[in-house]
Structures are given as C-alpha cells and as structure tokens.
Amino acid sequence: MSLEDFERFRQRVLEDVSLQEALRxxxxxPAFLALATRLGAEHGCHFTxxxxxxxxxxxxRSWLGDWV
Structure with a gap:
C-alpha cells in the first residue's frame, strides 16, 4: 500500500461530509473495512x-500509549 494513497483518502474524508456519514x-x-477500501478505490486511493x-x-496502540 502506498501510505500516500491512504493519507489522500483520509484527507478527502475529512473534507467530505457524505463520506464521513457513509463511514460512520x-x-x-469488517463492513467498515470493506466500505473504506471500496470508497478509497473509487477515489483513486488503493489500500487493502x-x-x-x-x-x-x-x-x-498509539492512543492507548498516550493515556496509559
């Protein structure tokens, strides 16, 4: 996976309320992962x-490490 692809998709989600609502x-x-990978691919961002x-x-893990 290109981390850049994931970051591009993450940024797109942050800017697009309809993507946020769909993912929420x-x-x-499993359903979240399937939807996120499909939506990512539809936006040219490929990850499994x-x-x-x-x-x-x-x-x-990072979040827990900050709080524990």
Missing part, C-alpha cells in the same frame, strides 16, 4: 482491508 454508518469492523486494519491497530 458502518458499525462492525488488511492494510487498513493494521493502520487502525497502530493508531489504537
């Missing part, structure tokens, strides 16, 4: 569900 509507992780899961896990 998904409650379970596993890559996204790894990024989420790393962000969670």
């Amino acid at each position: 509507a998904r409650m379970d992780v 569900a596993e890559e996204l899961r790894d990024l989420m896990r790393d962000a969670r």
